[in-house]
Amino acid sequence: MTTSPHVRTPAAELPSARPPLVTRPLLLRFVTVVGASASLFLLLSVVPLYATASGGDAGLATGALMLATVCGELATPRLVARFGYRWALAAGLVLLGAPALFVTAWGGMGWIVAVCCLRGLGFALTVVAGGALTASLIPAERRGEGLALAGVVSGVPSLIALPLGVWLADRYGFLPVSVAGGLLALAAVSVVPGIPGREPCPAKESAAGAEGRIGGxxxxxxxxxxxxxxxxxxxxxGILVTFLPLAVPAAASGVVAAALFVQPAAATAARWFAGRLGDRRGPGRLVLPGLLLSAAGLLLTAATGSTAAVLCGVAVFGVGFGVAQNATLSLMYARVSAAGYGTVSALWNVGYDAGMGAGAVGFGALAALTGYPAAFALTAAAMLLPLRLARRP
Known part of the structure; x- marks a missing residue:
């Protein structure tokens, strides 16, 4: 018996429409992303400049910020489990913004380090609790695309705020910039109550077990x-941001400025592409290409005397880094329940900050022995050591 062409397919058999990605709760979350990112990067280079102008150590200011960030990222999952995403996110924005208002109140290095430590803890809360909250607001079948969009939203303010902060400080002084950086984070607190979030439930947290803890x-x-x-x-x-201005000949300062824009821009675009592709074919398949492209880009950059090689190298690295960012984070979220989102966010962000810091410190020691071109090439080779892990992540 044949079926009439006019018979309708039951609704249950029709392919379901993709759930909406950009919702009001996610837009509110993006407001906090922009506030935190702009606040951090507006002062990221300005505070070390202020420390130097005050007779202090610029490296100590940045080091205190990064150390406090990593320590805070390790502690945040427990705070989230106890108090909930929204409380942790709001507290992070306050810690990121309020101390910035007073960074120029005293010029001593002890005060500057204390402000940087508080801001580092605040930023840790915003990225870990906020990252887990973002994941909970994105449909599972569109997670890669949603995380890519979140990366774009956080990346654009950093591209603008980092050079803008230095320009404003040079033109108007340190105080207006520090106040602006503080107010950006504090203003974002106002939208946190409108973001739906998982509140703490002791029974559920106990049942979640090790999945919700960093040790697990x-x-x-x-x-x-x-x-x-x-x-x-x-x-x-971490190596490119720290040492490219030193490795490229001084006469090619314009090349450095272009390269430091090309790399994050390429990473942002690649992160978006990887998110869409990962949702269709699985993020695990993109981890190896991301690693290989990152290593290849760093190898190309070893030719520091060639403008074309440097620009091509940072572009290739940016693509690989953006792919690796999205693929690894999407894959990690896919392997846990909602109770483990905070742990995933903490592990990933610790890897980000610790990797950048270790890269800068280790590369400096290596370059002192071999010179910059050889150090770039050797580091690119060393990046292939986890090749086996990348094949079967």
Whole structure:
């Protein structure tokens, strides 16, 4: 018996429409992303400049910020489990913004370090609690695309705020910039109550067990493998930001400025592409290409005397780094329940910050022995060590 062409297919058999990605709660969350990112990057180079102008150590200011950030990221999952995403996010924005208002109140290095430590803890809360909150607001079948969009939203303010802060400080002084940086984070607190979020539930947290704790995450190979690969790619990011201005001949300062724009721009675009592709074919398939492109880009950059090689190298690295960012984070979220989102966010962000810091410190020691071109080439080769992990993340 044949079926009439006019018979309708039951609604249950029709392919379901993709759930909406950009919702009001996600837009409110993006307001907090922009506030935190703009506040951090507006002062990221300005505070070290202020420390130097006050007779202090610029490196100590940045080091205190990054150390406090990593420590805060390790502690945040427990705070989230106890108090909830929204409380942690709001507290992070306050800690990021309020101390910035008073960074120029005293000029001593002790005061500057204290402000940087408080802001580092605040930023840790915003990225870990906020990252987990973002993941909870994105449909699972569109997670890669949603995380890519979140990356774009946080990346654009950083591209603008970093050079803008230095320009404003040079033109108007340190105080207006510090006040602006503080107010950007504090203003974002107002939207947090409108964001739906998972509130703490002791019974559920107890049942979640190790999945909701950072120690349990470190014992989970399904989380550690992609996190380790991403940490290695982050080494290259820390190296480029710190040493490219020193490695490229002084006469080519314009090349450095262009390169430091091309790399994050390429990473942002690649992160978006990887998110869409990962939703269709699985993020695990993109981890290896991300690692290989990152290493290849750093190898090309070894030709520091060639403008074309430097620009091409940072572009290739940016693409690989953006792919690795999205693929590893999407894969890690896919391997846990909602109770583990905070742990995933913490592990991934610790890998990011620790990788950048270790890359800068280690590369400096290596370059002192070999010179910059050889150090770039050797680091690119060393980035291939987790090749086995990247093949089966």
């Amino acid at each position: 995450g470190l014992r989970d190979g399904g989380l550690v493998r992609p996190a380790a690969v991403f940490t290695v790619t982050a080494l290259g990011a």
